[in-house]
Amino acid sequence: MTKITLVGAGSAAFSMNVVKDLCLTKGLAGSEIALMDLDNERLDAVYSMAKSYSVAMGANLRISKTQDRRDALMDSDFVIDTVLVGGHEQQEIVRSVGEKHGYYRGVEAVEFNMIQDYSTTFQGYYQLKFFMELATEMEELCPDALLIDVANPEFEAGTLLAREKKIKVASYCHGYLGWIEVAKALGLDPEEVDFQVAGFNHNIFLTRFQLGDVDVYDLLDEWIENKSQDYWSNYKQKNEFDIHLSRAAVDMHKLYGLFPIGDTVRSGSWKYHYDLKTKQYWYGEFGGPDSEIGWARYLNTVKERTEKIFALAGHSGSELLSDFPPVKSREQIVPLIDSIVNDRGERFVLGVRNDSAVAGLPSDVVVEIPVQANQKGLSPEKIEPIPERLTRMVLFPRLVRLEMALEAFLKGDRSLLLEILYRDRRTVSDVQARQVLDEILTLPFNEQMRKHYS
Amino acid sequence: MTKITLVGAGSAAFSMNVVKDLCLTKGLAGSEIALMDLDNERLDAVYSMAKSYSVAMGANLRISKTQDRRDALMDSDFVIDTVLVGGHEQQEIVRSVGEKHGYYRGVEAVEFNMIQDYSTTFQGYYQLKFFMELATEMEELCPDALLIDVANPEFEAGTLLAREKKIKVASYCHGYLGWIEVAKALGLDPEEVDFQVAGFNHNIFLTRFQLGDVDVYDLLDEWIENKSQDYWSNYKQKNEFDIHLSRAAVDMHKLYGLFPIGDTVRSGSWKYHYDLKTKQYWYGEFGGPDSEIGWARYLNTVKERTEKIFALAGHSGSELLSDFPPVKSREQIVPLIDSIVNDRGERFVLGVRNDSAVAGLPSDVVVEIPVQANQKGLSPEKIEPIPERLTRMVLFPRLVRLEMALEAFLKGDRSLLLEILYRDRRTVSDVQARQVLDEILTLPFNEQMRKHYS
Numbered sequence: 018m019t020k021i022t023l024v025g026a027g028s029a030a031f032s033m034n035v036v037k038d039l040c041l042t043k044g045l046a047g048s049e050i051a052l053m054d055l056d057n058e059r060l061d062a063v064y065s066m067a068k069s070y071s072v073a074m075g076a077n078l079r080i081s082k083t084q085d086r087r088d089a090l091m092d093s094d095f096v097i098d099t100v101l102v103g104g105h106e107q108q109e110i111v112r113s114v115g116e117k118h119g120y121y122r123g124v125e126a127v128e129f130n131m132i133q134d135y136s137t138t139f140q141g142y143y144q145l146k147f148f149m150e151l152a153t154e155m156e157e158l159c160p161d162a163l164l165i166d167v168a169n170p171e172f173e174a175g176t177l178l179a180r181e182k183k184i185k186v187a188s189y190c191h192g193y194l195g196w197i198e199v200a201k202a203l204g205l206d207p208e209e210v211d212f213q214v215a216g217f218n219h220n221i222f223l224t225r226f227q228l229g230d231v232d233v234y235d236l237l238d239e240w241i242e243n244k245s246q247d248y249w250s251n252y253k254q255k256n257e258f259d260i261h262l263s264r265a266a267v268d269m270h271k272l273y274g275l276f277p278i279g280d281t282v283r284s285g286s287w288k289y290h291y292d293l294k295t296k297q298y299w300y301g302e303f304g305g306p307d308s309e310i311g312w313a314r315y316l317n318t319v320k321e322r323t324e325k326i327f328a329l330a331g332h333s334g335s336e337l338l339s340d341f342p343p344v345k346s347r348e349q350i351v352p353l354i355d356s357i358v359n360d361r362g363e364r365f366v367l368g369v370r371n372d373s374a375v376a377g378l379p380s381d382v383v384v385e386i387p388v389q390a391n392q393k394g395l396s397p398e399k400i401e402p403i404p405e406r407l408t409r410m411v412l413f414p415r416l417v418r419l420e421m422a423l424e425a426f427l428k429g430d431r432s433l434l435l436e437i438l439y440r441d442r443r444t445v446s447d448v449q450a451r452q453v454l455d456e457i458l459t460l461p462f463n464e465q466m467r468k469h470y471s
Numbered sequence: 472m473t474k475i476t477l478v479g480a481g482s483a484a485f486s487m488n489v490v491k492d493l494c495l496t497k498g499l500a501g502s503e504i505a506l507m508d509l510d511n512e513r514l515d516a517v518y519s520m521a522k523s524y525s526v527a528m529g530a531n532l533r534i535s536k537t538q539d540r541r542d543a544l545m546d547s548d549f550v551i552d553t554v555l556v557g558g559h560e561q562q563e564i565v566r567s568v569g570e571k572h573g574y575y576r577g578v579e580a581v582e583f584n585m586i587q588d589y590s591t592t593f594q595g596y597y598q599l600k601f602f603m604e605l606a607t608e609m610e611e612l613c614p615d616a617l618l619i620d621v622a623n624p625e626f627e628a629g630t631l632l633a634r635e636k637k638i639k640v641a642s643y644c645h646g647y648l649g650w651i652e653v654a655k656a657l658g659l660d661p662e663e664v665d666f667q668v669a670g671f672n673h674n675i676f677l678t679r680f681q682l683g684d685v686d687v688y689d690l691l692d693e694w695i696e697n698k699s700q701d702y703w704s705n706y707k708q709k710n711e712f713d714i715h716l717s718r719a720a721v722d723m724h725k726l727y728g729l730f731p732i733g734d735t736v737r738s739g740s741w742k743y744h745y746d747l748k749t750k751q752y753w754y755g756e757f758g759g760p761d762s763e764i765g766w767a768r769y770l771n772t773v774k775e776r777t778e779k780i781f782a783l784a785g786h787s788g789s790e791l792l793s794d795f796p797p798v799k800s801r802e803q804i805v806p807l808i809d810s811i812v813n814d815r816g817e818r819f820v821l822g823v824r825n826d827s828a829v830a831g832l833p834s835d836v837v838v839e840i841p842v843q844a845n846q847k848g849l850s851p852e853k854i855e856p857i858p859e860r861l862t863r864m865v866l867f868p869r870l871v872r873l874e875m876a877l878e879a880f881l882k883g884d885r886s887l888l889l890e891i892l893y894r895d896r897r898t899v900s901d902v903q904a905r906q907v908l909d910e911i912l913t914l915p916f917n918e919q920m921r922k923h924y925s
Contacts, residue, residue, distance in 0.1 A: 272890060288893040291900050409874040410890070413867065420863040436726060436864070439742040442896035446745050 019048040019358050022093040024086065024151065025100035025168070026052035027059030029066075029326040035097065036067040037341050038351035040076035044359040045351070049079040053089035060084065062330040066337060073334025074343060086154060093159040095354050098151060098166050102143035105316060107462050111140055114460070118453035120443045123290030124283045124307045139434070139457050141170055142466045145426050148174045152182040163357070165189055165350060171218040171368055173419055175383035177426070179370040187395060188368030188383060189350055190218055192279025198261040199223075199276065202248075203236050214278050215375055215386045215400045218368050220415055222275035224401040237276065241267055249301075256318070257303035257311030265289045265299035273411060274404040283307055287442060353390055360392040367395060375400050377408050382416065431470040473502040473812050476547040478540065478605065479554035479622070480506035481513030483520075483780040489551065490521040491795050492805035494530035498813040499805070503533040507543035514538065516784040520791060527788030528797060540608065547613040549808050552605060552620050556597035559770060561916050565594055568914070572907035574897045577744030577761050593888070593911050595624055596920045599880050602628045606636040617811070619643055619804060625672040625822055627873055629837035631880075633824040641849060642822030642837060643804055644672055646733025652715040653677075653730065656702075657690050668732050669829055669840045669854045672822050674869055676729035678855040691730065695721055703755075710772070711757035711765030719743045719753035727865060728858040737761055741896060807844055814846040821849060829854050831862050836870060885924040 021039070026032045032052065039045055052067065054060040064082040071078045083089050090096060101108070116122060148166070155162055164186045166174055171188040178186045193214050200207045205228060213225035226233035245267060252262075260266065260282050269277045269285045277285070283306060289299040296304035296311075303311040329340050345351075349365050356363040364387050371384040374397035378384060388395040403412070421440075425433035431454075438450040458467040475493070480486045486506065493499055506521065508514040518536040525532045537543050544550060555562070570576060602620070609616055618640045620628055625642040632640045647668050654661045659682060667679035680687035694702075699721060706716075714720065714736050723731045723739045731739070737760060743753040750758035750765075757765040783794050799805075803819050810817040818841050825838040828851035832838060842849040857866070875894075879887035885908075892904040912921040 272886065286890070286893050288890075288898075288901060288904075295901065405874075406878060409871055409878075413871050417863055417867050417871075420859075424860060424863070432726065436740070436742075439740050444742075447742060447749065450742075 019045060019095070019354070020051060020093045021045075021048055021095045021354060022051040022053060022089045022097065022162075024053050024089065024096060024098045026063055026082070027054035027056045028099045029059065029063050030322050031099050031167070032063050033066060033070070033326065033341055034346040034348055035350060036070060036078075036080075037343065038346055038348065039078055040071055040074040041343060041345050042351050042355050044355045044361075046077040047079075049081065051089045051093065052080065052082045053084070053086055055084055057084060059327070062327050066326075066330060066332070069332070069334040070337045070341060073338050086151070087158060090151075090154050090158040090162075093155075093162045094358075096151075096155060096159065096162050096164045097350060098148070098164060098168050100144075100147055100168050102147050103140060103462060105319065107460075108140055109316070110460060110462075111457055114456050115453060118449055118456070119445065120441070120453060121290075121292070122307060122309070122312065123287065123296070139454075139466070141173065141422065142426060142469065144168065144170060145174060145177055145423075146465075146469075148178060149181065152178050152184050152186075155184045156182065160184065163187060165353065166368075167350070172220075172383060172415075173422055175218070175368045175370075176381070176419060177423055179383055180381055181427075185394070186369075186383075187353075187388075188218060188385070189353070189365075190279070190368070190385070191348060192219065192281070193221060193366040193385065194347060195261045195279040195282075196223060196226075198259075199237070199278070200233070202262050203233065203240055205233065205236075213387055213398070213401055214366060215384065215403060216281070217412060217415055217419075218383070218385050219280040219284060220411055221278050221281055221366075221385050222273065222403070222407060223278055224275060224403060226276070234276070237270075241270075252301075254301045254303060257300075257306045257308075257314050260300045260305050263300050263305070265305070268299070273407040275407060356390040357392060357394075362389050362391045364388070364398070365390055365395075369395055369397065372397075376402065377405075378412065379416070382419070425470075429469045429471075434470060473499060473549070473808070474505060474547045475499075475502055475549045475808060476505040476507060476543045476551065476616075478507050478543065478550060478552045480517055480536070481508035481510045482553045483513065483517050484776050485553050485621070486517050487520060487524070487780065487795055488800040488802055489804060490524060490532075490534075491797065492800055492802065493532055494525055494528040495797060495799050496805050496809050498809045498815075500531040501533075503535065505543045505547065506534065506536045507538070507540055509538055511538060513781070516781050520780075520784060520786070523786070523788040524791045524795060527792050540605070541612060544605075544608050544612040544616075547609075547616045548812075550605075550609060550613065550616050550618045551804060552602075552618060552622050554598075554601055554622050556601050557594060557916060559773065561914075562594055563770070564914060564916075565911055568910050569907060572903055572910070573899065574895070574907060575744075575746070576763070576766065577741065577750070593908075593920070595627065595876060596880060596923065598622065598624060599628060599631055599877075600919075600923075602632060603635065606632050606638050606640075609638045610636065614638065617641060619807065620822075621804070626674075626837060626869075627876055629672070629822045629824075630835070630873060631877055633837055634835055634877075635881075639848070640823075640837075641807075641842075642672060642839070643807070643819075644733070644822070644839070645802060646673065646735070647675060647820040647839070648801060649715045649733035649736075650677060650680075652713075653691070653732070654687070656716050657687065657694055659687065659690075667841055667852070667855060668820060669838065669857060670735070671866060671869055671873075672837070672839050673734040673738060674865055675732050675735055675839050676727065676857070676861060677732055678729060678857060680730070688730070691724075695724075706755075708755045708757060711754075711760045711762075711768050714754045714759050717754050717759070719759070722753070727861040729861060810844040811846060811848075816843050816845045818842070818852070819844055819849075823849055823851065826851075830856065831859075832866065833870070836873070879924075883923045883925075888924060 023032055052064050060082050067080050164184055166188045175186055175188045196212045197207045200210045211227040214221040215224045216222050265285055266277055266282045293304055293308055296308040305311050306315050353365050366387050368383045368385045371378050371382050372380050375384045386397055386400055388397050421437055435450055438444050444450045477486055506518050514536050521534050618638055620642045625644055629640055629642045650666045651661045654664045665681040668675040669678045670676050719739055720731055720736045747758055747762055750762040759765050760769050807819050820841050822837045822839045825832050825836050826834050829838045840854055841852050875891055889904055892898050898904045
């Protein structure tokens with residue numbers, strides 16, 4: 018019997034997807050699913066929906082709930098972590114302090130530290146701290162379990178745990194599915210296309226793109242040559258994340274030699290982020306997710322989706338079946354567990370310790386690449402070479418930022434936080450850097466962080 | 472008989488030092504010294520001074536002059552290159568174009584490309600081109616000669632040649648002698664101190680600093696604790712380069728764990744360079760060499776020194792002996808040649824291909840470290856470990872910049888020049904980056920460069 022634990026199960030949309038996928042996965046019948054969250058109200062709502070749904074599906078699942086993480090972790094085989102400590106609310110407060118001090122929003126994951134802006138950079142402290150505590154408990158309570166991390170910052174968190182902890186970790190980010198949108202835009206059936214991505218989380222590129230003997234890159238180049246202008250003039254974006262074939266994506270492709278996938282497109286360099294108009298040129302009408310417009314939309318979507326799901330809390334089993342039609346989601350977490358438990362050897366894109374999978378990168382960092390999952394573990398497939406320019410201009414600078422962030426965190430070194438700020442192009446004076454750091458650290462919810470960095 | 476060729480011999484102060492040191496070095500008696508420059512007037516002046524001086528000293532040297540580089544190189548054993556293509560004049564024009572477009576002067580060698588600002592970054596093209604041509608001729612005319620490079624950008628040039636050419640190269644920069652100033656400020660006799668520096672050119676740090684059993688770093692920390700405030704309030708700087716113990720140097724030491732030496736102090740990060748006032752805080756009254764004040768002083772010093780030397784051109788041998796008192800200079804070029812020719816095994820600080828001398832850095836880049844020089848060549852001594860933080864925050868980012876600069880140069884890739892600009896914190900819009908690049912490339916003396924990058 019397999020025990021699957023969801024830490025942060027109050028993320029209702031995510032949890033219900035997992036539950037639904039489990040109900041639809043025969044190989045995992047009989048599993049226990051432990052829902053854990055500190056927020057009792059949300060936890061109760063998700064728990065009752067999950068139970069009713071499972072019963073209505075006639076699935077053979079044991080569903081439990083707890084606010085006690087230790088209980089949840091005990092004897093787990095798989096631990097799924099979705100926690101964003103402080104949530105979007107605190108993130109937005111930190112972001113607004115940053116913008117007040119001249120740190121205009123935008124992603125420069127290549128040149129700077131983490132996806133998004135100061136909201137995650139500095140709040141990253143709580144995320145990393147949470148990961149370390151979770152891993153410490155796992156070492157004690159379920160030392161053989163696999164931690165599947167879906168919470169940011171995945172690159173930093175995964176690398177931190179790979180270096181500091183003994184548990185098994187894999188990061189999962191659905192951003193890589195963006196390759197499907199690229200294939201579709203070229204008029205291809207994704208089922209027929211062979212792809213490979215590689216890089217760091219939020220910095221992955223298509224290292225292989227084949228349709229039988231045809232290099233899809235040739236089709237892509239044709240599309241860029243003949244159809245991209247028309248596309249950029251007329252395409253109606255589905256939402257602010259629909260930037261798969263944006264000007265920014267094509268520009269990055271030209272520069273680095275490989276096509277960027279998923280969130281990678283958000284973080285080419287600051288050249289896409291000078292101001293809203295610039296963002297709109299590169300990312301379309303919403304300016305991408307990292308603009309004033311796009312991020313507000315995203316927050317609103319999250320809010321509406323959450324409210325909508327919790328509004329279903331009292332629904333009967335049969336109502337829930339129409340609320341959550343019993344079709345497998347695109348998420349790969351349950352298939353991953355199934356493949357490991359039942360030794361299926363299926364292919365997944367995951368963040369795993371590099372060892373020697375990607376040539377030219379250190380062994381002790383987490384890379385995002387396709388792996389084969391079976392009972393023995395996760396085996397990376399052979400990764401196609403990454404162009405030197407991409408390694409030099411994207412991956413190395415990103416890696417340097419990770420190292421600075423992890424060292425600041427591990428040493429609690431406040432001066433290093435300041436030095437990270439000095440290396441931020443938005444810093445134009447010493448006073449500015451000190452003031453923004455002071456103000457962030459004196460936010461009421463940052464008391465722990467302030468102590469850590471004192 | 473040893474043939475020593477000076478390419479760019481019109482740099483009178485430098486050339487006269489070499490000639491003087493040669494006259495004072497018995498082991499090199501009988502050598503031929505070939506003075507080569509395109510500027511015939513300067514060449515003549517240096518040649519006649521060198522000849523008169525050598526005769527007055529009773530030295531046994533054969534001195535020749537030529538404007539033909541091939542003649543000069545033929546059968547050379549040592550080639551010394553001091554050439555700055557276009558000189559300071561062109562450099563200043565490029566700098567002023569940069570400043571007009573918002574690229575305020577300052578060094579950010581760590582985060583950006585090369586020492587100084589756009590004047591060398593982009594004009595670097597002519598330097599690298601010159602090096603490649605010189606090396607190609609050397610492969611043909613004096614394949615066993617050692618090229619001793621004293622021209623910037625040494626890190627880029629040395630690495631480029633180490634990768635692309637077959638000749639032997641060593642870079643020499645007297646910046647490392649700054650360690651002596653640090654020792655003296657602590658009241659120590661440099662003769663009694665054991666030191667080691669390591670890093671890249673203009674990014675070197677004291678990896679060892681010993682006085683017998685005493686770690687001089689302990690004395691330095693004491694000095695910082697008890698005397699630095701007083702020093703910063705009262706010390707009278709000799710000139711704009713006298714920043715060895717500046718606030719910036721001490722700040723870098725605290726952050727990186729090792730003390731920065733020589734030009735390294737200029738390039739800690741942009742935090743020392745926001746504006747003139749900031750520069751003066753970190754570097755003293757002149758704001759260091761990379762301020763409006765400091766650089767004007769430096770240019771003036773160079774001008775006055777040059778005029779002063781050329782004013783001596785008609786002097787008799789005995790007058791020249793008092794103009795250039797026959798005491799060995801601090802420069803290590805002639806001692807280096809002497810040590811190699813006469814197999815003395817003396818110690819020098821030089822830029823050489825890393826191979827495995829400095830752990831954690833690639834083999835195919837040039838590092839600046841102490842080496843032992845004898846007939847067989849240059850053997851690196853054992854290099855003390857460099858703190859990880861320093862490698863991550865200084866050396867890796869600097870290396871990334873080198874790779875970008877060399878790739879742009881080798882491929883003639885204009886878009887890469889723009890990308891370098893986008894990664895410059897001073898760039899605040901696409902238009903700005905394109906305009907400054909256009910204007911620099913349309914300067915009359917940049918015609919070749921414009922074609923290369925078209």
